Amino acid sequence: MAYWQLYYHIVWATKNRELLITPDLEPALHNYLRGKIIALGGVFHAVGGMDEHVHVVTSISPKIAVANFVGQLKGSSSHWVNHNIEFDSALYWQDGYGVFSFGKRALPRVVAYVVNQREHHTKNDLWLALERIEEGDVGV
Template identity: 30%
Template sequence: MFKPIVKRKEKNMAQKAHSLSHTKWLCKYHIVFTPKYRRKIIYNQYRSSLGEIFRRLCTYKGVEIIEGHLMPDHVHMLVSIPPRLSVSSFMGYLKGKSALMMFDKHANLKYKFGNRHFWAEGYYVSMVGLNEATIKKYIQE
């Protein structure tokens, strides 16, 4: 139905862990968030713009998008966030910057949302352990 934002090839468990100078880490999160008023706005040109914006912003912060889908009224992402970033600071950055970039790219959105508030307050987050395959399947469906 919808194409994924990014699809990553599988690795074995030893290769999945990331390294810093004194740290091995594997921090994966399932994140869901919605546009303001849960409007069904994520389609066509907005959808392609958001996918591109999310990929760029995640690359800037060193966050890996493992799986992601943009539904008409919400976003599902399975991401690997480095331990130097808290989930809340990353989400503030992702939602804030993506909203500004969307309003810059699509000026007509200001009539639907006003005041450059594209996303609703809050988000859902769940840490992903060994059930990563289950979460990926859920996001794909």
């Protein structure tokens, strides 16, 4: 078996950046994402976000294509919410995502950033590189 140590920060948004991730939905969605990351063979480090976007910190094997991994997270999570949670409207994700790789030494700082998303957004203390979802974005 190959040795690997790969760390990824992934971010994606709701379709049209609608404010759909309510305080009632957020814990269930984050818990689902944690379980799905593990089910897909990833290592869960953190999940966080705001009303219209999600951040995930994970490690995945080089055997798993990042694009496929993110597609599974996005597709299965919206399906799960729409079929299992009583919700006022359907949850859809915007096309695209941002992914950023980093080293092990940065893991605690990236995890803290993701876990404390609300505080960072409230104080406008954003790491713009970790907020980018599309080419040309300067962050949320």
